[in-house]
Amino acid sequence: ASERLLFDFETDEGWKVVEGKLPYAFTRSRRGAFSQTGRGFLGTCEVPSGYDDSMTGVLESPPFEIDRRFISVRVGGGNHFKKCYVALVAAGSKDEIFRLTGRNSETFHSETLDVAAWKGKRAVLRVVDGERGAWGHINLDHVVLTNRPAPAEPQSGPPAEAGWSV
Numbered sequence: 001a002s003e004r005l006l007f008d009f010e011t012d013e014g015w016k017v018v019e020g021k022l023p024y025a026f027t028r029s030r031r032g033a034f035s036q037t038g039r040g041f042l043g044t045c046e047v048p049s050g051y052d053d054s055m056t057g058v059l060e061s062p063p064f065e066i067d068r069r070f071i072s073v074r075v076g077g078g079n080h081f082k083k084c085y086v087a088l089v090a091a092g093s094k095d096e097i098f099r100l101t102g103r104n105s106e107t108f109h110s111e112t113l114d115v116a117a118w119k120g121k122r123a124v125l126r127v128v129d130g131e132r133g134a135w136g137h138i139n140l141d142h143v144v145l146t147n148r149p150a151p152a153e154p155q156s157g158p159p160a161e162a163g164w165s166v
Helices: none
Strands: 003-007 016-020 041-043 057-060 070-077 084-090 096-100 105-114 122-129 138-146
Touching: 070 084, 084 138, 096 105, 105 138, 122 138
Parallel strands: none
Antiparallel strands: 003 138, 016 057, 041 138, 057 122, 070 105, 070 138, 084 096, 084 122
16 A cells, blocks of 8 residues: 555544643644544644643654655644644654644644655654744644655745755
8 A cells, every 4th residue: 555544643542741731632622624634633732621822742652664755744733843843753762854833723734754764764753832822732633654745835944953855
């Protein structure tokens, strides 16, 4: 198969809060026009009564093998490149391969990253929310490894220190 679904957030799928407190990160929120795939997604500000941008924390996926040329994700939320982002990280390290942010919009947009150089290696996704102000949250949905490139979208911030090849 040319695609492998890694995470669709219909359940927590083994993700862990590794820092801070994000009790409602796995959500089925309908407070906005998120345009998520399915019913669930990961959102760092969601609470039963609406949202709370003052919550901060870090979530990490279970490790997975990069076995396709691209990783495609849907991301939304704030555009705070240094404080609020989704990072693809080499498993067992803090070395970021890529970093993505939202566009100060709840509506998810797709990002497809070329990870061919890391094929055969293990990685995790790390969702970092260190921003308490406006748009101080990040949303993530539908993470897929694929061999099919997607149409290019503008990158959402300056290059991560570990490299950016979009």
